[in-house]
Amino acid sequence: MRLHLQVGAATDIGQVRDHNEDGYLVDHDVGLIAVADGMGGHRGGEVASATALEALRVAFVAGAPIDEAVDVANDAVHEQSIADPNLRGMGTTLTAGSFDDEGHLVLGHVGDSRAYLARDGELERVTTDHSLVEELIQAGELTPDEAERDPRRSMITRALGLEPSVVVDIIELDLRDGDRLLLCSDGLTTMVGEDDIASLLAEEPDAATAADRLVDAANAAGGVDNITVVVIDVVGDAASPESESESESESESESESDERAAERPDGVAHEPADDAEPRTRRWFGLRR
Ligand code: MN
Numbered sequence: 001m002r003l004h005l006q007v008g009a010a011t012d013i014g015q016v017r018d019h020n021e022d023g024y025l026v027d028h029d030v031g032l033i034a035v036a037d038g039m040g041g042h043r044g045g046e047v048a049s050a051t052a053l054e055a056l057r058v059a060f061v062a063g064a065p066i067d068e069a070v071d072v073a074n075d076a077v078h079e080q081s082i083a084d085p086n087l088r089g090m091g092t093t094l095t096a097g098s099f100d101d102e103g104h105l106v107l108g109h110v111g112d113s114r115a116y117l118a119r120d121g122e123l124e125r126v127t128t129d130h131s132l133v134e135e136l137i138q139a140g141e142l143t144p145d146e147a148e149r150d151p152r153r154s155m156i157t158r159a160l161g162l163e164p165s166v167v168v169d170i171i172e173l174d175l176r177d178g179d180r181l182l183l184c185s186d187g188l189t190t191m192v193g194e195d196d197i198a199s200l201l202a203e204e205p206d207a208a209t210a211a212d213r214l215v216d217a218a219n220a221a222g223g224v225d226n227i228t229v230v231v232i233d234v235v236g237d238a239a240s241p242e243s244e245s246e247s248e249s250e251s252e253s254e255s256e257s258d259e260r261a262a263e264r265p266d267g268v269a270h271e272p273a274d275d276a277e278p279r280t281r282r283w284f285g286l287r288r
Pocket of ligand 1: 037185186187225226
């Protein structure tokens, strides 16, 4: 069964900030989706997130796998921060996923934006925050509940663009029909608890409406930060005769992956998965 994505996305300035330094990217043509949360004085934050997302997209479209595309995005932000004194020290989180039509997802992740997987009624966090409070949790010095209220919770320990190179977490998972993936900035997760996120995702079937409702919930809870949410529904094409795809040239569901693999110089990220490969694999994190 081929899989396609139904994506809803929303970004909002929130109730307190005077500009929105978050950004997101949804590119159906190449199966690339990302969230970035910028930081830095002047206009640095919004420049950092926008620069990272665009550099990521260009590199990925040109054939780079997700880890290399994130490296390219790091370089782009870092070089711009060196070149412009007004932008010195800017950086951004980046959580980016590439999808193929067999449901294989590769995430590249830096910072404290998050990816969650909603499957079979359970919501699981897929990414690990690169944050001070996460390190304190790992060290046994804070409980997760304490971390949620800790004033240091927005301090991140890894960001894109601060250094000439960055360590990128790579997380892979095989998605199935009915899965729902959430990418979000910390402006959602610091305002809305995971139980409430899970309930809302479970009760709202439409991806775009779910994204809007999550943003509304963060604003209702105070909206102290910019809020960005991308909801990705994985939908199986049970009945997908080739003839239908011919009449739906705008459809995101058909034929794109094969064409894309042929166009790409290396085709690595979008090669159709080997049928002999076990399909039971769960996600795992790699640090390099
Ligand atoms: Mn934020």
